Amino acid sequence: MGSFGNEIDRFRQHFKTHSKIREYQAHSAKVHSVGWSCDGRRLASGSFDKSVSIFTLDRERLVKDFTFRGHSGSVDQLCWHATSADLLATASGDKSARIWDARTQKCAATINTKGENINISWAPDGQTIAVGNKEDLVTFIDARTHKVKAEQQFDFEVNEISWNKTSDLFFLTNGQGCVHILGYPELELQHVLKAHPGTCICIEFDPTGRYFATGSADTLVSLWDVEELACLRTFSRLDWPVRTISFSHDGKLLASASEDLMIDVGEVETGLHVCDIKVEAATFTVAWHPSQYLLAYACDDKDSYDRKHDAGILKVYGFPSD
Numbered sequence: 001m002g003s004f005g006n007e008i009d010r011f012r013q014h015f016k017t018h019s020k021i022r023e024y025q026a027h028s029a030k031v032h033s034v035g036w037s038c039d040g041r042r043l044a045s046g047s048f049d050k051s052v053s054i055f056t057l058d059r060e061r062l063v064k065d066f067t068f069r070g071h072s073g074s075v076d077q078l079c080w081h082a083t084s085a086d087l088l089a090t091a092s093g094d095k096s097a098r099i100w101d102a103r104t105q106k107c108a109a110t111i112n113t114k115g116e117n118i119n120i121s122w123a124p125d126g127q128t129i130a131v132g133n134k135e136d137l138v139t140f141i142d143a144r145t146h147k148v149k150a151e152q153q154f155d156f157e158v159n160e161i162s163w164n165k166t167s168d169l170f171f172l173t174n175g176q177g178c179v180h181i182l183g184y185p186e187l188e189l190q191h192v193l194k195a196h197p198g199t200c201i202c203i204e205f206d207p208t209g210r211y212f213a214t215g216s217a218d219t220l221v222s223l224w225d226v227e228e229l230a231c232l233r234t235f236s237r238l239d240w241p242v243r244t245i246s247f248s249h250d251g252k253l254l255a256s257a258s259e260d261l262m263i264d265v266g267e268v269e270t271g272l273h274v275c276d277i278k279v280e281a282a283t284f285t286v287a288w289h290p291s292q293y294l295l296a297y298a299c300d301d302k303d304s305y306d307r308k309h310d311a312g313i314l315k316v317y318g319f320p321s322d
Contacts, residue, residue, distance in 0.1 A: 007252070007267065007269075008267050008270065008272055008274060011252075011253065011267065011274045011275075012274055012275065014293060015265075015274065015275040015293075015318070016321075017320065017321055018293065018318050018319060018320050018321065019275075019317070019318075019321050020317075020318075020319040020320060020321050020322065021277070021315055021316065021317045021319075022061060022062065022315065022316050022319055023313050023314070023315050024055065024062055024064065024313065024314045024315070024316075025312060025313060025314075026045045026047070026053040026055070026064070026298075026312055026313065026314040027045065027047035027048075027049045027051060027053060027311075027312030027314075028047075028049045028311065028312050029047055029048040029049040029301075029311055029312055030047060030048045030298075030300060030301050030311065030312065031045050031046070031047050031048075031285065031298035031312060031313070031314055032046050032047060032048060032074065032075060032076050032077065032284070032285065032298075033045065033046040033075070033076065033077045033078045033285050034046075034078075034285050034286070034287045034296045034297065034298055034314060035078050035079060035080055035088075035287050035296075036080070036287055036288075036289050036290055036296065037080045037085045037086075037088075037102070037290075038080060038081065038082055038083055038084070038085050038290055039085040039290070040057065040289050040290045040291050040292065041056060041057055041085065042054055042055065042056055042057070042065070042085070042102060043055045043057065043062060043287075043296055043314075043316075044078055044080070044088055045078075045298065045314050046075030046076065046077065046078040046090055047074070047075055047312060048074045048075075049074075049312065050069070050071045050072065050073060050074060050075060050092075050094075051067050051068060051069050051071075051075065052067065052068035052069075052071075052075055052078065052088070052090055052100065053067050053068075053314070054066050054067070054068065054088075054102060055314070057289075057294075060319050060320065061319075062314075062316060065102075066105050068088075068090075068098075068100050068105075068107065070098060070107050070110070071090065071092040071094050071096070071098065072092075072094040073092045073093035073094030073095075073116070074092060074093045075090050075091075075092050076091055076092060076093060076117065076118045076119075077090070077091045077117075077118065077119050077120045078090045078091070078120065079120050079121055079122045079129075080122070081122055081126055081143075082122065082123075082124040082125075082126060083126060084126065085102075086101055086102040086103045087099060087100070087101060087102075087108070088100045088102065089120055089122055089129050089143075090120065091117035091118060091119060091120035091131050091132075092117055093116040093117065093118075094116075095112060095113055095114065095115060095116060095117065095133075096110050096111060096112050096113060096117070097110075097111045097113060097117060097120060097129065097131045097139075097141065098110050098111070099111075099129075099143070099146070109146040111129075111131075111139075111141050111146055111148065113131055113133060113139045113148075114133065114135075114137060114139070114151070115133030115134055115135045115137055116133055116134045117131050117132065117133045117134075118132060118133060118134055119131065119132035119133075119158070119159075119160055119161050120132075120161075121161045121162050121163060122143070123143075123163045123167040123184075124163060124164075124165050124166070124167050125166075125167040126143060127142070127143055127144070127167070128140055128141065128142065128143060128149065128167070128184070128185075129141040129143050130161050130163075130170065132158050132160075132161050132172075135153075136153065136154045136155075136156065136157060136158045137151060137152070137153050137154075138151070138152045138154070138158065138161060138172070139151050140152075140185075149185070150185070150187060152182075152187055154172070154174075154180075156174045156175060156176060156178075156180075157174055157175030157176075157199075158172050158173075158174060159172075159173045159174060159175065159199065159200060159201050159202070160172070160173045160201065160202045160203050161173075161203075162203045162204065162205060162212070163184070163205075164205065164209070164212075164226060165205060165209035165226075166209075167184065168183065168184050169181055169182070169183060169184060169190065170182045170183075170184045170187070171203055171212070173195075173200035173201060173202065173203045173214060174199075174200060175199045175200075176199075176200075177194060177195055177196040177197055177198055177199060177200050177216065177218075178192050178193060178194055178195060178200060179191075179192070179193040179195050179200060179203065179214060180192055181193070181229075191229060193224070193229060195214050195216070195222055195224075195231070196214065196216035196217070196218050196220060196222065197216075197218050198216045198217035198218035198219075198241070199216060199217040199241070200214050200215075200216050200217075201214075201215050201216055201217060201241060201242060201243060202214065202215040202242065202243060202244055202245050203215075203245075204245045204246060204247060205226075205247075206247040206251040206254075206268070207247060207248075207249055207250070207251050207290075208250075208251040209226060210225070210226060210227075210251065211223055211224060211225060211226060211232070211247075211251065211268065212224050212226060213245050213247070213254055213256075214245075215241075215242030215243065215244070215245045215256055215258075216241065216242055217241040217242075218241075219236065219238050219239055219240060219241060219242060219258070220234045220235065220236050220242070221234060221235040221236075221238075221242055221245055221254065221256045221266075222234050222235075223235070223254070223268065223271070233270075233271045234271070235254065235256060235264065235266045235271050237264045237266070237273060237276075238256060238257075238258045238260045238264055239258075239260055240258040240259035240260050240282075241258055241259070242256050242257070242258050243257060243258050243259075243282070243283070243284045244256070244257050244283065244284055244285050244286045245257075245286070246286045246287050246288045246295070247268070247288060248288045248293060249288060249289065249290050249291050249292070251268060252267065252268055252269070253265055253266070253267060253268065253274060253288070253293070254266050254267075254268050255286045255288060255295055256286075257279075257283035257284070257285075257286050257297065258282065258283070259282040261278065261279055261280065261281075262276040262277060262278055262279060263276060263277040263279060263283055263286060263295070263297060263317075264276050265277070265295075277295070277297075277317050279297075279299050280299060281299040281300045281301065282299065282300040283297055283298070283299050283300070284298070284299075284300060285297060285298050289318075292318070293318050294316055294317070294318040294319070295316065295317045295318055296314065296315070296316050297315055297316075297317070298313065298314050298315065299313070299315070301313070
């Protein structure tokens with residue numbers, strides 16, 4: 001295993017000295033989604049309280065900068081523009097998607113859609129935003145004109161949506177354990193991957209463009225080669241359905257979380273365990289920083305009737321230990 005063994009040792013040593021978790025009060029209710037801007041300066045969180053909080057990373061701590069308000073329903077998912085560090089898009093149960101500008105601290109556009117939205121994904125080329133709703137309809141929005149370009153109704157349960165790095169393939173995970181791959185913009189089916197025996201929940205592309213990973217109700221995370229569409233390995237340290245996954249900035253680490261009381265961090269090339277982050281409740285959103293080994297995440301607070309302070313808390317793991 002040679003060099004891989006050395007790399008894993010290096011990662012393990014790093015997280016022995018960088019294991020501090022900082023907590024921030026971001027919202028008044030459960031945090032649904034977290035994400036870093038492409039330059040790593042800002043961290044956004046979307047919440048059941050209908051707002052989006054924006055934090056600025058100042059050396060070794062986050063400072064709450066401002067709050068976006070305007071949605072009349074829960075903010076279920078958010079995503080930043082891949083190259084413009086000020087633009088953020090959100091999907092809400094209020095039947096709209098919004099684009100926000102962190103420079104002006106204002107909403108730049110509101111796009112009305114046909115249903116309660118639960119998923120959003122901004123194509124890496126910045127031109128298209130895809131929004132998925134509870135009725136398995138995906139709406140494709142022109143990010144410049146803010147007009148709806150296309151709609152696609154699916155006859156299966158759409159769980160999460162994503163693009164490849166060249167923005168010409170569109171990926172959907174579904175309730176039958178499959179990944180459907182459509183060409184874009186023609187939206188013709190190219191491939192169906194039978195990825196898991198259980199529901200395929202989440203999907204994430206690594207920053208290098210070589211791999212994508214899927215998380216499933218079968219408790220496994222599968223790593224796939226983008227070119228070959230072949231499964232390379234699985235990560236099997238969680239005991240509950242995998243709800244969220246994230247690749248580190250260099251594509252070398254993969255974090256995955258579930259209702260297990262830990263977030264698993266594994267090494268991509270071998271699948272071996274690097275470290276785990278202890279949590280007190282189910283974790284439904286994780287996001288690595290785009291240039292540092294800092295992992296933002298938020299836990300469910302549905303059981304927090306006796307610990308109300310946990311509602312709306314955002315956490316970041318990986319700061320230097322005291």
